[in-house]
Amino acid sequence: MTFPVVGMVGGGQLARMTHEAGIPLGIRFRLLSDTPQDSAALVAGDVVVGDHRDLATLRAFARGCDVITFDHEHVPTEHLRALEAEGIPVRPGPDALVHAQDKGVMRARLGALGIPCPxxxxxxxxxxxxxxxxxxxxxxxxxxxxxxxxxxxxxxxxxxxxxxxxxxxxxxxxxxxxxxxKVDFVRELAANVVRSPHGQAVAYPVVESRQVDGVCDTVIAPAPDLPAARATHAQELALRVAGELGVVGHLAVELFEAADGRILVNELAMRPHNSGHWTQDGAATSQFANHLRAVLDLPLGDPRPRAPWTVMANVLGGDFPDMYPAYLHCMARDPGLKIHMYGKDVKPGRKVGHVTTYGDDLPDVIERARHAADYLRGTIDE
Missing domain, CATH: 3.30.1490.20 (ATP-grasp fold, A domain)
Structure with missing residues (x-):
């Protein structure tokens, strides 16, 4: 078989969904997971359990992989440099990834590039x-x-x-x-882009990200009432950051839309991101599929949305550990609803899944997503 082996460090839900995206392509997927109970370890066929902070473990895991990528940013930068020095493709590479690992490094580099930041x-x-x-x-x-x-x-x-x-x-x-x-911002936005080693890049529509207690709660694609020029500026900003930092794979640029109309960069994530989960059902090519295409240097897929509006709502754990009985109500009420669960034990406040809805009427699409997320959590019962 000539199909490549993608090694992903981290066994969380991002790895789980990236693995799913690779199945139709025949991509062989290898996982380095902290425990056998991690979200992706429950579904992947080739799982190595080990500590991503240990260089010997990383070296052993990388043997037989055609490329290494990540579900989180916590692998020590010096370990990634060691893997690269041994000829192992790491995407994104350590020179790029350090800007998502270290906020001080990120702010200094973006400032030197003239990228607007707080x-x-x-x-x-x-x-x-x-x-x-x-x-x-x-x-x-x-x-x-x-x-x-x-x-x-x-x-x-x-x-x-x-x-x-x-x-x-x-x-x-x-x-x-x-x-x-502390920026006086109107709302938080996110610009998701994907870049391949040979420099091809695509940009998804800019989304509005609504946070509750510091955790992403709801994402609306595209961001409502965002002027076209401002949306284009945000996409161009994200594409410029990806190019200047040499990102390979998916890049999420979290943004503030300030009260005076400025767009400021808040955070960077060089992996699939919560603000891009809507693309699973709402875009021609999901962020997960495009991340795989990018790290393998395949042509990137179409990022355009399938419907005028798509809404993603995170499902957080509540007081009811078994969410499966709630499926009957949610699916019967809304046959167009898409439910994505991560295989995690339910704990209060923990991200255990998400739902997506789409359609032509934004208030209706938002209501459907929020109802399903709240019903699954148990905060509503009708």
Whole structure:
């Protein structure tokens, strides 16, 4: 067989859905998972259980793989450089991926490129936070650990020097902390693009991402009432970032739409991303299929939407551990509903799946998605 083997580091839901996208293509998929119970490990046929922080484990896993890619950004950068030095294709490569791993590195590089970002700098202690706040017009300011944060973890909004002292643990542990101005934004957007090694790139419609308690709750594609020129600017910004950083694969650029109309870069993710889950059912080619095409240097697929509106709503765990009985109501009420579950144990607040809906009437499409997500979680019963 000449079909390639894609090795994916990380066994979460992103790996699970990427594996699914590769099945029709005949792509052979190998997984490095932390545990046999991880989301993707439950469905993939070739699973290696091991620690992605251990170079020997990574080397052994990479043997027999044609390319290595990721479901998260937590593999040490020096390990990826070692794999590359041994001739193992790593996509995205460490020189690109470090900008998603380290927020300080990302901000410095984007600033050098003239990419609009919130005002920021690395701070050393709570007193330095207070000085930064004075520089940007006062509190509140946002503090972020430069590495390891996600879904609101490692991120704090502090409204005084006293509150900055309350989150002093990262400073005491010697972890670099990035301080940013708190942007007066209208909403959060995301521009998802995919780039291949030979430089072909595609851009999906810019979406609106609605957050609840720091976690993505609902994504609307395309972003409602976003002026065409602003949407094009956001796509061009994401494509420029992908090209300048040498990204190979999927890149999600999380954005603020500021009250004054500016588009500012908030975060980068160099892998399939929650803001792109709508593409599974709502685009001609999903983010997962295009990520695989990119890392294998195949021609990229059509990113255009299938319907005027697509809405993705995350399903979070609630007080009811068994969601399967809720399928009867959800599927009978809305035969067009698409349910995607991740095989995870249900825990309160944990992402365990998502639903997508699509159609011509945006309020109806939003209502259908939110109803299904809330019913599956158990927050509504009708």
């Amino acid at each position: 005002r920021h700098r690395i701070v050393r202690d709570p007193a330095d936070v207070a000085r930064f706040a004075a520089e940007v017009g006062g509190f509140p300011v946002v503090l972020k650990t430069t590495r390891g944060g996600y879904d609101g973890k490692g991120v704090w909004v502090v409204r005084s020097a006293a509150e900055a002292a309350d989150v002093a643990a990262p400073f005491l542990a010697g972890v670099p902390v990035l301080a940013e101005e």
